[in-house]
Amino acid sequence: MRRTKRLARVLLTMTTALTSLAALSACTDANTASTPGGKKDTLVLGSTADIQGWDPANQPSFQGWPADAVYQTLTRFDALGKPQPDAATKWEVNSDNTAVTFHLREGMKFSDGEPVDAEAIKVGFDYQASHGGQAARLSDYKATTPDSMTVKLTSSKPDPGIVGMGGIKVASPKYLKAGNLNKAPVGSGPYTLDAAKTTRGSTYTFVKNEDFWDAKTFPYKKLVVKVLKNQTAALNALKTGQIDGTLIQQSMYKEAIASDLRVLGMRGNTTRLLLMDHKGEKIPALGELKVRRALNMLFDKKSLAKDFYQGRAVPANQIFRPGSDAYIDDLKDPYPYDPAEAKRLMKEAGYEKGFTVTFPLFGGLGMEELIPVVAQELSQLNIKVKQKTLSGPTAVEELLSGKYPMILWPLGNYGDSKQDIKDYVLDDGIWNVMHQPDPTVTKLWDRFLTSTGQEAKEIQQELNRYTIEQAWNVPLAYPEGFYAYSPKIRIPEMTDSNALNPRLWDYK
Amino acid sequence: MYRVLLRKFLRAVTILLVVSFTTYLLMYGKGPGIVRAVLGREAQEADIRREVARLGLDRPLLVQYGDWLQGLLTGDLGESLFTGQSVTSLLATRVPVTLALVFLTLVMMAVLSVLLGVTAAVRGGWIDRVVQFLSVLGAAVPPFVIAIGLVFTFAIAVRVFPATGYVSPDQSFGGWIASVTLPTLALLIGAVAGAAAQFRGAVIDTLSQDFVRTLRARGISEREVVFRHVLRNAGGPGLMTLNLGVMTLLGGAVFIEQIFALPGLGSAGLEASLQGDVPVVMGILVVAIAIVLVVNLFADLANAALTPKARTR
Numbered sequence: 001m002r003r004t005k006r007l008a009r010v011l012l013t014m015t016t017a018l019t020s021l022a023a024l025s026a027c028t029d030a031n032t033a034s035t036p037g038g039k040k041d042t043l044v045l046g047s048t049a050d051i052q053g054w055d056p057a058n059q060p061s062f063q064g065w066p067a068d069a070v071y072q073t074l075t076r077f078d079a080l081g082k083p084q085p086d087a088a089t090k091w092e093v094n095s096d097n098t099a100v101t102f103h104l105r106e107g108m109k110f111s112d113g114e115p116v117d118a119e120a121i122k123v124g125f126d127y128q129a130s131h132g133g134q135a136a137r138l139s140d141y142k143a144t145t146p147d148s149m150t151v152k153l154t155s156s157k158p159d160p161g162i163v164g165m166g167g168i169k170v171a172s173p174k175y176l177k178a179g180n181l182n183k184a185p186v187g188s189g190p191y192t193l194d195a196a197k198t199t200r201g202s203t204y205t206f207v208k209n210e211d212f213w214d215a216k217t218f219p220y221k222k223l224v225v226k227v228l229k230n231q232t233a234a235l236n237a238l239k240t241g242q243i244d245g246t247l248i249q250q251s252m253y254k255e256a257i258a259s260d261l262r263v264l265g266m267r268g269n270t271t272r273l274l275l276m277d278h279k280g281e282k283i284p285a286l287g288e289l290k291v292r293r294a295l296n297m298l299f300d301k302k303s304l305a306k307d308f309y310q311g312r313a314v315p316a317n318q319i320f321r322p323g324s325d326a327y328i329d330d331l332k333d334p335y336p337y338d339p340a341e342a343k344r345l346m347k348e349a350g351y352e353k354g355f356t357v358t359f360p361l362f363g364g365l366g367m368e369e370l371i372p373v374v375a376q377e378l379s380q381l382n383i384k385v386k387q388k389t390l391s392g393p394t395a396v397e398e399l400l401s402g403k404y405p406m407i408l409w410p411l412g413n414y415g416d417s418k419q420d421i422k423d424y425v426l427d428d429g430i431w432n433v434m435h436q437p438d439p440t441v442t443k444l445w446d447r448f449l450t451s452t453g454q455e456a457k458e459i460q461q462e463l464n465r466y467t468i469e470q471a472w473n474v475p476l477a478y479p480e481g482f483y484a485y486s487p488k489i490r491i492p493e494m495t496d497s498n499a500l501n502p503r504l505w506d507y508k
Numbered sequence: 509m510y511r512v513l514l515r516k517f518l519r520a521v522t523i524l525l526v527v528s529f530t531t532y533l534l535m536y537g538k539g540p541g542i543v544r545a546v547l548g549r550e551a552q553e554a555d556i557r558r559e560v561a562r563l564g565l566d567r568p569l570l571v572q573y574g575d576w577l578q579g580l581l582t583g584d585l586g587e588s589l590f591t592g593q594s595v596t597s598l599l600a601t602r603v604p605v606t607l608a609l610v611f612l613t614l615v616m617m618a619v620l621s622v623l624l625g626v627t628a629a630v631r632g633g634w635i636d637r638v639v640q641f642l643s644v645l646g647a648a649v650p651p652f653v654i655a656i657g658l659v660f661t662f663a664i665a666v667r668v669f670p671a672t673g674y675v676s677p678d679q680s681f682g683g684w685i686a687s688v689t690l691p692t693l694a695l696l697i698g699a700v701a702g703a704a705a706q707f708r709g710a711v712i713d714t715l716s717q718d719f720v721r722t723l724r725a726r727g728i729s730e731r732e733v734v735f736r737h738v739l740r741n742a743g744g745p746g747l748m749t750l751n752l753g754v755m756t757l758l759g760g761a762v763f764i765e766q767i768f769a770l771p772g773l774g775s776a777g778l779e780a781s782l783q784g785d786v787p788v789v790m791g792i793l794v795v796a797i798a799i800v801l802v803v804n805l806f807a808d809l810a811n812a813a814l815t816p817k818a819r820t821r
Binding site: 182394397398 | 590
C-alpha cells in the first residue's frame with residue numbers, strides 16, 4: 001500500500017514539474033510578441049502546403065505568402081486579375097497583343113544591395129524562360145531593355161494574357177547566377193528571410209524591409225509562416241493563438257465560428273461535371289448533345305446548395321466567376337431542373353438504357369460525399385457510376401490523361417476568365433482532357449487573340465454561351481472555401497484573383 | 509562476442525539492401541508524374557521532359573539505385589525532387605524530433621511498465637485488476653484518439669500545453685518539454701498498457717518457479733527476491749517487448765506527428781511517399797532501419813548482460 005502511494009506521489013510530482021515548465025515556456029510563445037502599446041507586430045500564418053524552395057520560377061500562387069514576402073513582381077493583380085503597380089509604375093500593351101512595355105520605379109534595391117533595373121529584370125526573365133513550369137510559355141517571348149528603367153517583352157504570336165507577364169517574380173541577377181537558389185532568396189520584396197529562425201518544411205521567419213516602396217501596406221514588423229498541413233492541427237493552433245490565420249475545410253466552419261474566430265468566405269471554385277467527350281470517342285452517349293443537355297436538367301441545384309453544402313454555396317448555371325469578363329450577368333438557367341424532360345431526351349437520343357461511367361477522385365476534396373449524391377441522380381437516367389481513387393505521384397497525370405471522359409470536380413474559377421477558357425475550353429486546355437478540337441471555339445479564340453477592351457469581353461462571353469449551348473459542362477454550385485483568422489488581425493478585403501486565400505498585402 | 513557482433517552487422521547490411529532495393533522498385537518509373545507535380549499545371553511536355561532528364565529519372569532502375577547506393581556510402585543521400593533541399597539537411601532537422609518523441613516514450617514506457625507490471629504481479633488483488641483493466645483500455649484506444657482527447661483537454665479547454673509545433677531544446681528547454689509532452693503521452697498510454705501486461709505476465713511466470721521458492725525458504729527478503737532475482741529473469745521477455753515497441757512507436761509517430769504538426773520523420777515520410785519524392789523516402793528509410801537495428805543491438809547486449817544463456821546465441 002505504502003509503495004502504491006509512493007508511486008502516485010512520483011507520478012504527481014512529474015506531472016506538476018511538466019506543467020510548470022510548460023507554463024513557463026508559454027510565456028516565450030513568439031505570437032504573443034507585441035509592442036508596449038499593445039499592438040501586434042508579428043503576423044503568424046498557417047499554411048496547409050509547403051513551398052518547394054526559393055526558386056522564383058517555381059513559386060505557388062496558392063498560399064504563396066513566402067514568395068509574396070521576399071519577391072516583388074512587376075505588377076500585382078487585383079481580385080479580377082487587373083494589374084496594379086509594384087516594381088513597374090506603368091505599362092503599355094501594343095494593339096495586337098504582341099508586346100508589353102514596363103516602366104520601372106526608381107531607387108529600388110535587392111536585399112544584396114544590387115539595383116532593381118531593366119537589366120536585372122531581363123536576367124530574371126531569361127532565367128524563367130529556361131527554368132520551371134512557365135519555361136515553355138515564356139520561351140515565345142524576348143526581353144529587351146530600351147533604357148535602364150524600361151523593359152519590353154515581345155511575343156512571337158499574339159497573347160491576350162500578355163499583361164500577365166507582370167506577374168513574373170523579380171530576383172537578384174547575382175543570386176540567380178550563383179545557382180544555389182534554395183539557400184536563401186535574394187529579392188526586393190516587402191520582407192527578407194531570417195534564415196537563422198527558419199526551418200525548412202516547418203517554419204519560415206521574415207523581417208520587414210523598411211526600405212520597400214510600399215512598406216506602409218505591410219503593417220507587421222515580423223512575418224512567420226508555419227507549415228501546418230493537417231487542417232485540424234491548423235485550426236487547433238489558431239484557436240490557441242499559435243497562429244493568426246489558416247484555411248479550413250467547409251466542415252470546420254461551425255467550429256471556427258463557435259471558437260470566436262473570424263471566417264472569410266471565398267468562392268474560388270465551381271463544382272461541375274466536365275463532359276469532355278464531345279465527340280463520343282470513349283463514351284458514345286456523351287457525343288450526343290441531347291444526352292449532355294439531359295444531364296444538365298437532372299440536378300436540383302438549389303437543393304444541392306441548401307442541403308449538401310448546408311447553405312454555404314450558391315447554385316451555378318455557368319462555370320465562370322460572377323464579375324469576370326466571360327460571366328453572363330443576366331443568364332436565365334438554360335437547363336432548369338426537369339428530370340422528366342431529361343428522361344425524354346435520353347430516350348430520344350437512343351440512350352434510355354443509360355451507360356456506365358467511372359469518376360476519378362482524390363481524397364480530401366469532399367468528393368467522397370458528393371459522388372454518391374450525384375450518382376443517385378444519374379441513376380434516374382440508368383447511368384451507373386463507379387469510383388476510382390487516384391493517389392501518389394502519378395495521380396494528377398492519370399486524372400488529366402483522358403482516361404476519364406466525365407469528371408466531377410470542384411475546379412477553380414478565375415478573376416481573369418481568360419484562364420478558365422485556356423484551361424477548360426480550348427482543345428489544348430489541361431482540363432479539356434480529351435483534347436477534341438472544335439472549329440467554333442478555334443475561330444472565336446483566334447479573334448480574341450488580337451482583341452482588346454469591350455470586344456475582348458464580348459468574345460469571352462460568346463465562348464461561354466457556346467459551351468453552355470453545347471452543354472460541355474454541368475455546372476452545379478459555387479461552394480464557399482473558408483479562411484479562418486484571429487480577431488486580433490484584420491482582412492478588410494481579399495484581392496487574390498484565384499479567390500483561394502488572402503494575399504500578403506491583404507492583412508492589416 | 510565479436511563474432512556475434514559481426515554476424516549482426518552483416519545481417520543489418522543485408523536487411524538494408526533488401527528493403528532499400530524493394531522500396532526503390534516500388535517507387536521507380538513515376539518520374540514524369542513527379543516532375544509534373546513539381547512544375548505545376550502550367551508546365552508543358554517540353555518542360556517536363558527537360559526536367560526528367562536533368563534529374564536523371566529516365567535512366568534504368570539499376571543505374572539509379574546504384575547511384576543512390578554509392579551516395580549512401582559517401583554520406584550523400586541526394587536532394588529532394590520537390591524542394592531541392594539536400595536529404596541530409598532535411599534529416600538533420602527531422603530526426604531529432606522523432607527521436608525525442610520515440611526515446612522519451614521508450615524511457616518512460618520502460619520505467620512505468622516495470623513499475624506497473626511488477627506491482628500488479630507482486631501485490632495482486634485490486635491493484636492487479638485495475639492495472640489489467642487499464643492495460644486493455646489503453647491497448648484498445650488508438651494513439652490518435654488519445655492524442656485528440658489530450659489536445660482538446662490540455663491545449664484548448666485548459667491552455668497548459670501547445671496544441672501544435674515543436675520547439676528545439678537549444679531554443680528553450682521549457683518550450684521543448686512543453687511541445688513534446690502531449691505527443692509523448694499520446695504514444696505512451698497505449699505502449700505502456702501493452703508492455704505492463706507483458707511484464708506482469710513475465711513476473712508472475714518467474715514467481716511461480718522453483719528457485720523463487722528456494723530463495724524465499726532461505727529467508728531472503730521479498731524485496732530482494734523480486735528486484736534482484738525475479739526481475740533479472742523476467743527481463744528477457746520484457747526487453748523483447750521494449751525492442752518491438754520501438755517499431756510500433758515509429759509507426760505511431762507518423763499519426764502523432766500529423767495531429768501535433770510536428771516536423772518529424774513520420775510526417776516527412778508520409779508526404780514524400782505520397783508525392784513520390786524518392787530520395788527523401790530512401791533517406792528516411794535508412795534512418796528508420798538504423799534506429800530499429802541499433803535498438804535491436806542494445807536490446808541484445810542488455811539481454812546478454814542479464815542472462816548468460818543469451819550470450820552464445
